Amino acid sequence: MDPRYSEDEQVEQLKSWWKKNGPSLIIGVVLGLGIVIGWQGWGVYTASRAEEASSLYQLLLGVQSESALEAGDRLIKEFTDTPYAAKAALLLAAAAVKRGDAADGRQHLNWVLENSEESGTLHAARLHLGQLELGEGNIDDALAVLKVGERSAFESHYRELEGDAYSLKGDSASARTAYQESLAVIASDSPYRGFLEAKLADLATIETAQ
Known part of the structure; x- marks a missing residue:
């Protein structure tokens, strides 16, 4: 130095x-x-x-x-067969959503779903796409994206997002079930349990007010 x-x-x-x-x-x-x-x-x-x-x-x-985004584009176009391409696509999707370009973000996430072979990367893309659709108010599209058979260690995340979607649809019963199932599979010492419990409490408050 x-x-x-x-x-x-x-x-x-x-x-x-x-x-x-x-x-x-x-x-x-x-x-x-x-x-x-x-x-x-x-x-x-x-x-x-x-x-x-x-x-x-x-x-x-x-x-x-801008140069970092260009690097990401190059990774996708020239190194499609490497794990870095899908990770770059996730990065570009996040950048697109951050600047308010949901369409571009959706395109990059769908690219990952169509091209990646890594289980963790595919789950990350699917969950982010579900969040994007919920943010855009496309509740049914979000639920469709989240329909996947093998969820592996991501079960809690899927069930939570489904709970959010059902809550937005006004289906309190389905939302409660989803949140409870998310809690059932999350680690007992996870600090995130508090957020899920808060969502259940908010749901109960809404039901009481109705």
């Missing part, structure tokens, strides 16, 4: 450097990763290098700039 600058100044310099060079760096890492995979295969690629690439990708997620 340069002694001429304070710690805060050095941190700001690092942030500035990453905003300018981060997207190009992550693309370079992914390109290098693709070359290694082509020659050696995933099975022999060292865990430390894979973790390094993953860490750099996480840094990309925190970069809010």
Whole structure:
């Protein structure tokens, strides 16, 4: 670290450097990763290098700039067969929703559902799409998106969103059942139980007022 600058100044310099060079760096890492995979295969690629690439990708997620979004587009178009493409699509969907472009967000999430083979990524895309549809007032579309047979460790999240959808539809009985089933499968020590219990309490208050 340069002694001429304070710690805060050095941190700001690092942030500035990453905003300018981060997207190009992550693309370079992914390109290098693709070359290694082509020659050696995933099975022999060292865990430390894979973790390094993953860490750099996480840094990309925190970069809010036009160049970062361009990097995401390139990952989708040129590296469709890598896990990074679907993750980039999730990032672009989140950015689209944040700027109020639900249509673009929906397009990216549907791309993930059509192209990804990773169970966790598919569940994340489906749940985010369900949230998007609820936010747009498309309750039936949200419920349709959430209809999936194998929910794995995401059962609680699915049931909670279904509870939200039924609550918005005015179907208190179905909403209560969904929230209760969400609580039934969530860890007993999860701090999120309080949010679900609050939703049940709000539901009871609404029913009493009716």
